[in-house]
Amino acid sequence: MNKYESISSEMRQRIINRQYPIDQPIPDEISLAKEFGCSRMTMKRALDLLVVEGLLYRKRGHGTFIVQSAINKNKVNVASDKSLGLSNLLKDENITSKVIKFEVQFPNEEVAMHLAIDEKTPVYYIIRLRLVDGEPYVMEKTYMPTTLIPGIKDEVLQGSVYKYIKEDLGLTMAGSHRIIRACKSDSLDQEHLECLSDDPILEVEHIGFLNNGVPFEYSFSRHRYDKFEVTTVNPIR
Structure with a gap:
């Protein structure tokens, strides 16, 4: 871990x-x-991570403040940078994964378009349930090009895929595009997220990009309504 x-x-x-x-x-x-025995630049970078996560916000001329709603430990802000991954957003929690489906397939036209590949380029199709202290929080349906992100296997899926991409493959994730919408729960949600048929689901459609602008992930995260929230900070200047 860096300083x-x-x-x-x-x-x-x-x-x-x-x-x-x-x-x-x-x-x-x-x-x-x-206090931490580091440079001001290192300190700024550390605080920048917490600003991205939605824990802090800066008010020009007044300092850096805590986002009051963000200290609720029972919910995760889906507006935070998804490239951090759930393991980073909830670093101090016990996060485990259950792989529901894992296969290699050829993408349909829509998936190929979002990943900027042709329909003959194989992709991983992953459905993964993420649990926090044994309780289901989010179900992820993910497509990744096998040629760009090689070596995904069950051991990787049991941990942090983003950590594998960063540390094992040496790739840098630079940004993402997200669409957040409310949906009705389906049979898969009801089975694995333990929600009721009339419970709403918060879905995040996500395209992740590497630092060279190439998309590496197209995914849909299905969140239990009682475990996630949307928080944005727009300080008045």
């Missing part, structure tokens, strides 16, 4: 544990850099 990542993890824990007053700015970057 800024370990600092970010410690700051995240402090925020969750309410170590800082909710109605006042957290200590400034210079003070925190001195």
